[in-house]
Amino acid sequence: MKKSKYAKFLPEAIEIYEKQTTKSAVQAAKEIYKKYQITSNFDTFRLAISKMIRLNNTEVKPKAKQRTKKTEAQPFVLSAWNFKTGEMMDVDEYCEFYKLPRADVKSYKLVSHTGTPYYNILFKEVEEIAKDLTAEYIAAAIKKYAKPVLYKKPAPTKTNLVDRIVYTDAHIGMEPNKSGFSLYGGNWGETELMDQLHQMVNFIVAEKKGNKLIIDDLGDYLDGWNGETVRKGHSLPQNMDNQAMFDVGVKFKIEMVDMLVQHYPEIEIHNICEDNHAGAFGYVVNSAFKQLVELKYKNVKVVNCRKFINHYYEGNHCFVISHGKDSKNLKFGFKPHLDAKQIEKIDQYLKQNQIFKKADYIEFSKGDSHQMLFDYCTSDDFDYMNYLAFSPSSEWVQTNFKKGRSGFILQHINPKENFKVVKPYFFTNNFKKVS
Structure with a gap:
């Protein structure tokens, strides 16, 4: 396999990645890109770093740890997979299903390499906020609240109020x-x-x-x-x-x-x-x-x-x-x-x-x-x-x-x-x- 020209940044990227609680390769790439003032296209650099981190996790870690990793909780995302039809939702179906304001979507990208496919959506009026509160951060921050709660729906009482x-x-x-x-x-x-x-x-x-x-x-x-x-x-x-x-x-x-x-x-x-x-x-x-x-x-x-x-x-x-x-x-x-x-x-x-x-x-x-x-x-x-x-x-x-x-x-x-x-x-x- 041809060695990436960004391979020299891999050790530092892995170090940043391992220290994170959210384990975001994108965030690791972002920190290095900013630190060394890299002039290459950021998306190209991000994809290269993410791929190298993913390959490193697959090739270097022993099998026992790979089996353990399968049981770890994954970041919460709104799945783009339609389990009824067995097909991927388009962005219109995705917004309708999760009650998102489709008219306010400025751009979107289907992310399918994470195990659970989802849409990374940018809304018109929140561009500035999206730079700080990224989709990865929001998913990690609300993951702990996504679990279903066991509760008994209370029975209605007789009242007109x-x-x-x-x-x-x-x-x-x-x-x-x-x-x-x-x-x-x-x-x-x-x-x-x-x-x-x-x-x-x-x-x-x-x-x-x-x-x-x-x-x-x-x-x-x-x-x-x-x-x-x-x-x-x-x-x-x-x-x-x-x-x-x-x-x-x-x-x-x-x-x-x-x-x-x-x-x-x-x-x-x-x-x-x-x-x-x-x-x-x-x-x-x-x-x-x-x-x-x-x-x-x-x-x-x-x-x-x-x-x-x-x-x-x-x-x-x-x-x-x-x-x-x-x-x-x-x-x-x-x-x-x-x-x-x-x-x-x-x-x-x-x-x-x-x-x-x-x-x-x-x-x-x-x-x-x-x-x-x-x-x-x-x-x-x-x-x-x-x-x-x-x-x-x-x-x-x-x-x-x-x-x-x-x-x-x-x-x-x-x-x-x-x-x-x-x-x-x-x-x-x-x-x-x-x-």
């Missing part, structure tokens, strides 16, 4: 005390986030009234990308890098469903993915979550909302949901208090979508303001609901405004009647005194 939980502005990755001298200090890491998740789940279960649970995440789920908001130009103090925010963001939502699915026969989730902090990064996290949770559970539905304003119906109720500020167009978003321009904007949306004809009771739900202000009177046509933040206040907010409160809202709704009970929950341990 539906439960709805609303949280917003989780700002995963935000550092509220970067300087060490913020007015109220505080910690906001994975530990605090997961602690509040368990408080929320315990409250939902204790107050459960319905057989169906609606969960609305109104945006700014992640604090930003590369230490800035998605709009750029606004530096943010953060305590996680992009990959850590991805890991924690997926973990939070998977664990939330894992706990709640034991208590509700049906769960429907709406995630706002058009906001001013997370933007396309939030969509990537919510897309990974959607694929995983809908594979694990048949009674869970996830809707990722990519428009600035979205809506859904529950019986005679319509819930219009928005973060309140978008990723690029709006200089000023929806205010905590309605004014004439905002009423007109919402009214036009309701008319355009014929919501007045289809629903008797309408709520406009928004986040962004980090304030709980519920306005039932300014408009006779809809309720205007500002939801408080799930996260504590940032250092900037502490300095410019106040410490504030954080929490979430639970509602009990009668789909057929004008009945809606609103129950706020405030976290009491957001700020721990810093000595």
